[in-house]
Amino acid sequence: MPSNAPNSSGLQRLIAQLAPLLIVCAVVFALPVLLNNDFLLNKVARYLVLGILTISLGLSWGFGGILNLGQAMSFGLGSYAMAMALKLKTVPVHTGASGLPDFMVWNNVAHLPWFWEPFRSLSFAIAAGLIVPALVAAALGWFMFRGRVTGVYVSIITLATMVVINLVIIDQQSYTGGFNGITDLAQLEIFGVAFDAYGRATYYLVAGCVLLSLLVAFAFTKSKAGLIVQAIRDHESRVRYFGYDVALYQIFVFALSAAIAGLAGMLYTVVMEFASPTFLGVQLSLSVWFGAPSAAGKAWSGRSSAPCWWRACRARCRNPRPSSKPGRW
Amino acid sequence: MSSHLDLRDVSVSFNGFKALNALNMSVRKGELRCLIGPNGAGKTTALDIICGKVKPSSGTVSFDGTALQDLEEYEIARAGVGRKFQVPSVFRELSVSDNLEVARARRTSVLGNLRWNTGNSGREDIERLAELVGLTEQLDRPAAYLSHGQTQWLEIGMLVAQDAELILMDEPTAGMTAQETRKTAELFARLKGKHTLIVVEHDMGFVKAIGDIISVMHMGQMLAEGTAAEVEAHPEVRRAYLGSGGISHA
Numbered sequence: 001m002p003s004n005a006p007n008s009s010g011l012q013r014l015i016a017q018l019a020p021l022l023i024v025c026a027v028v029f030a031l032p033v034l035l036n037n038d039f040l041l042n043k044v045a046r047y048l049v050l051g052i053l054t055i056s057l058g059l060s061w062g063f064g065g066i067l068n069l070g071q072a073m074s075f076g077l078g079s080y081a082m083a084m085a086l087k088l089k090t091v092p093v094h095t096g097a098s099g100l101p102d103f104m105v106w107n108n109v110a111h112l113p114w115f116w117e118p119f120r121s122l123s124f125a126i127a128a129g130l131i132v133p134a135l136v137a138a139a140l141g142w143f144m145f146r147g148r149v150t151g152v153y154v155s156i157i158t159l160a161t162m163v164v165i166n167l168v169i170i171d172q173q174s175y176t177g178g179f180n181g182i183t184d185l186a187q188l189e190i191f192g193v194a195f196d197a198y199g200r201a202t203y204y205l206v207a208g209c210v211l212l213s214l215l216v217a218f219a220f221t222k223s224k225a226g227l228i229v230q231a232i233r234d235h236e237s238r239v240r241y242f243g244y245d246v247a248l249y250q251i252f253v254f255a256l257s258a259a260i261a262g263l264a265g266m267l268y269t270v271v272m273e274f275a276s277p278t279f280l281g282v283q284l285s286l287s288v289w290f291g292a293p294s295a296a297g298k299a300w301s302g303r304s305s306a307p308c309w310w311r312a313c314r315a316r317c318r319n320p321r322p323s324s325k326p327g328r329w
Numbered sequence: 330m331s332s333h334l335d336l337r338d339v340s341v342s343f344n345g346f347k348a349l350n351a352l353n354m355s356v357r358k359g360e361l362r363c364l365i366g367p368n369g370a371g372k373t374t375a376l377d378i379i380c381g382k383v384k385p386s387s388g389t390v391s392f393d394g395t396a397l398q399d400l401e402e403y404e405i406a407r408a409g410v411g412r413k414f415q416v417p418s419v420f421r422e423l424s425v426s427d428n429l430e431v432a433r434a435r436r437t438s439v440l441g442n443l444r445w446n447t448g449n450s451g452r453e454d455i456e457r458l459a460e461l462v463g464l465t466e467q468l469d470r471p472a473a474y475l476s477h478g479q480t481q482w483l484e485i486g487m488l489v490a491q492d493a494e495l496i497l498m499d500e501p502t503a504g505m506t507a508q509e510t511r512k513t514a515e516l517f518a519r520l521k522g523k524h525t526l527i528v529v530e531h532d533m534g535f536v537k538a539i540g541d542i543i544s545v546m547h548m549g550q551m552l553a554e555g556t557a558a559e560v561e562a563h564p565e566v567r568r569a570y571l572g573s574g575g576i577s578h579a
Contacts, residue, residue, distance in 0.1 A: 220443075223442060223443050223444070224430070224436075224442040224443075224444075225439055225442035225443050227423075227427055227430060227431060228431055228442060230420075230422070230423060230427075231420045231423060231427075231428075231431045233422075234420040234421060234422045234423060235418060235419075235420050235421070237382075237402075238414075238418045238419075238420065239431070240401075240402040240403045240406065241380060241402060241403075241406050241411070241412045242406055242411075242431060242432055242434045242437075242487075242491055243403050243406035243407040243434045243437045243491075244403055244434065244437050245401075245403050245437065245439075246403070248438075248439050249439055252439045
């Protein structure tokens with residue numbers, strides 16, 4: 001139970017806030033029963049993954065007031081982490097010994113680079129898909145928020161950082177697959193369950209991750225730390241005079257948001273069956289930014305639950321809760 | 330009793346303008362000190378120096394033996410200094426109860442605040458604070474909808490919630506009705522003793538009602554210190570206020 005709503009009316013309010021999220025998730029889980037079309041199911045799964053990305057942006061921007069225009073950077077890093085692991089699981093057909101990825105063979109790379117080695121382990125790749133984006137975001141955040149960079153400058157720095165990483169990936173073709181990305185991947189297999197991109201297992205994996213991301217984001221926003229992050233969005237300098245280290249709170253929400261985006265990126269690789277530099281491209285990043293506030297639900301991300309989430313958290317902050325009696329002005 | 334807060338030769342200049350010029354001030358523990366002076370005397374700047382909003386170009390600020398002048402704002406707050414701003418600074422998008430909850434900074438670390446609190450003590454605390462500042466009816470409304478006087482009260486309530494040892498108040502009664510001002514004076518009388526207070530104020534009636542010792546600042550320096558009667562009789566103080574109709578109209 002959250003610290004600001006411990007009594008029974010608070011509990012009711014909590015349930016009232018949680019209900020729309022759970023209804024959306026129930027619809028998402030029920031969809032395969034109604035939709036007997038693998039192609040469409042894959043499409044919906046893809047939209048849901050982008051919805052998770054939007055949730056992550058909603059957390060840092062809608063909730064924390066940090067407009068990260070480079071949100072796709074975390075998404076792309078997660079996507080590549082998954083693709084690297086799945087690439088190493090493919091059966092080498094034309095590529096010679098020791099399962100060297102095909103594009104490395106074409107680029108005359110003789111040995112697997114050191115940073116590819118740990119990706120032979122799927123657990124490592126999954127951990128990396130969450131932790132690497134979070135660490136990159138935390139490092140970037142450390143410089144930005146310690147230096148009290150705010151507003152539009154945060155947007156410019158995050159966008160520029162993403163473009164730099166995007167260019168490095170395209171440039172280092174022999175290690176990253178360059179412009180083509182990493183293609184021809186094995187299927188993800190966890191505990192004996194194979195996740196075919198067009199199968200129901202993948203759909204339910206994505207749906208489960210949507211639910212998980214929503215609950216993590218919801219739990220954070222209901223914690224006292226979440227309240228302090230909201231206070232920072234509202235009046236950053238005032239928070240300092242209560243003894244909170246504002247930069248640490250900003251770094252935390254920025255990194256949490258990046259980890260959720262990394263999760264979305266990993267799932268995107270599973271659903272799309274490849275990783276590409278466009279996954280951390282300006283276009284994708286800006287469409288997520290565009291999708292987040294389009295609460296009308298008509299944009300592409302409207303099919304996911306993200307705008308609902310965004311709307312819910314925005315509305316809670318912007319509009320007064322209906323009060324039982326008219327107050328004095 | 331030794332001093333709780335000590336400012337020694339504090340100077341600060343903004344683009345060559347010396348806002349504070351070797352200011353000295355010491356305040357005892359539990360004292361309620363009023364700080365008055367004509368416009369531009371450096372009263373607000375003095376509070377800014379103590380809470381870390383402005384760094385002094387020279388001089389030292391020591392609080393309970395800790396040197397504050399090199400610390401970050403949040404470290405100064407953790408050392409036990411709370412500040413109310415001249416323009417009421419509350420979280421306008423948050424509800425009154427959330428404002429008070431943020432101010433109740435029992436734990437300040439990120440990870441410590443990730444826990445969900447299961448006890449009822451927090452809510453009771455907040456309801457008691459709201460009652461103290463007369464905002465019980467407004468608990469669930471956003472702070473943006475409060476009147477100016479209520480916003481002032483909310484920020485005062487937030488400082489009580491913060492429970493800082495040293496509370497700096499910058500014009501706490503600005504925009505309040507006479508009745509609200511009287512209630513504020515009563516509240517301050519209750520805080521005195523448990524907390525050390527420094528209050529910047531223009532309302533001489535209020536100052537006389539609450540203050541033990543009054544410090545008068547002028548041109549970034551301490552001009553006089555003493556009881557209300559002493560400073561009013563002080564010739565230099567009279568000269569500093571000349572033209573503004575005397576100290577009681579400042």
